[in-house]
Amino acid sequence: MTFNTKEEVQHVLNAYHIKKGLYYRVEKSSPTLIVARCVNSTCDWRCRAAFITKSQKWELRKLSGEHSCSSPIITQDHVNLGYVYIRKSILSFVESNPSISIPTIITHIKSAKGDTISCCKAWMAKQKPIEDLHGNWEQSYRDLPKLLSAMSGFLNGFVVEKQTRPLYNQQGEMVHHYVQFHRVFWTFKPCIDGFKYCKPIVQVDGTFLYGKYKGTLLVVVAQDGNNKIFPIAFAIVEGETAEAWFFFLHYLKRHVCPQDGLCLISDRHESIKNAYARQGSGWTPENSVHVFCIRHIAQNFMRHFKNTEQKKLIINMSMYLASLITLICFTIFQHY
Known part of the structure; x- marks a missing residue:
């Protein structure tokens, strides 16, 4: 009996033992050899398969018949x-x-x-x-510059800003002619054009990435005239650091919402407050206002006071004030 790969040998061994409700263990394994035997020391079942250089195939060289034992293991999750x-x-x-x-x-x-x-x-x-x-994680990161370049070439108005950093080996020496991905910001022309018809409010937040290399996805959304969420820009950064938020807010102001009179909503993360106040971000108290999300305020309230009824009062009060401000703005707009 011959097989094309070592994996095929292992697959057949697993299938046989799972079907019979029996168990084996690999006694010896190498690129050209696999030796398996029953987990029960009183059983003589033994299997030996080897890679034959001449045929470039794996061949079953020894099989000592059927198992002469019953399974000593009782489990729902078969070992093999x-x-x-x-x-x-x-x-x-x-x-x-x-x-x-x-x-x-x-x-x-x-x-x-x-x-x-x-x-x-x-x-x-x-x-x-x-x-x-x-593709795997490594290949995906290697393909990222080509993907962004292709999108820039074929998507009219696509905006991307990326940052890299020097690559160092395990000895701490810089690897020349190679760089390491650090951050990337991107947005699309429909997002930029659509924001002009949204309310002058943007809300930023971040969420952890759970892949091999971690990181954080930053997103900013607006709200259209039908009170629907409208995403306008995205970024992948190393984490919610002050530098990462400055990178995001700087390019958000430059490419998507350069106009004055905007309201920026966020949670109370210190990094966002520092990035907003930092010179060069484009956001200043003269051209915008920075407020905190009521949902996060209510969550923080619950951590300290554990009072659900008062939490509801805080949310309702904020919603009422927001509705009142909207009505006042609408009245002023109609007047002019």
């Missing part, structure tokens, strides 16, 4: 049901729906194989098909 084996079972599902949830994968394996796998196994099994479809 690894993420590589699971990946083959869910490949078609991930290809048709890359956002398939981990619970759905667990349910599928339970239905198909009769075993309840862990969330960790399901997550790891999903990563390889995702990588095959969209």
Whole structure:
């Protein structure tokens, strides 16, 4: 019996043992050899497969018959049901729906194989098909400059501002002719043009990225005449630092909302306050006003006072004041 790859050998071993409800362990593994035997020391089952240079195939060289034991392990999650084996079972599902949830994968394996796998196994099994479809993390970062360049060339009015920093090796020496991604800001022409017809209010916030290299996604939204959210600019930065927020607010003012009379809404993060007040950001008390989001104020209130009723009063009071200010502005607008 021959196989094209070592992975195929392992897949067949796993499939056989999962189906029979038996267990094996790998006794020896190398690029050209795999030796497996039963986990039960009283059982003589043993398997040996090797890579044959002449045929460039993996060949089953020794198989000592059937297992002479019963399973000594009772578990819902089969030891040999690894993420590589699971990946083959869910490949078609991930290809048709890359956002398939981990619970759905667990349910599928339970239905198909009769075993309840862990969330960790399901997550790891999903990563390889995702990588095959969209590339790995390293390649994605390498492709980022080309992608941004293509968007700049083919999307009319697309705006991108990126920052890099020197790359250092493990010895602390600078690697010449290479740089490391640091930050990127981008927006689209429809976002810039559409903001002209929105209320003179922008709200900024950030959320953590949970990929391999972490970071933070910064987003700014406005509100149109129908009270609908209108995204206008985005950035990926190293975190919610003062430098990162200054980078974001500076280019937001330059490219999207250079007009005066804007209201900037944010949470009470010190980095945002420092970036807003910093010279060169483009935001000053003369051309804008910086206020805090009522939702964040209410959350901070609850941390200190734990009073739900008073929290509702604070929110209702703020909503009433906002409605009153809107009505006054509308009345003035009609008058003129």
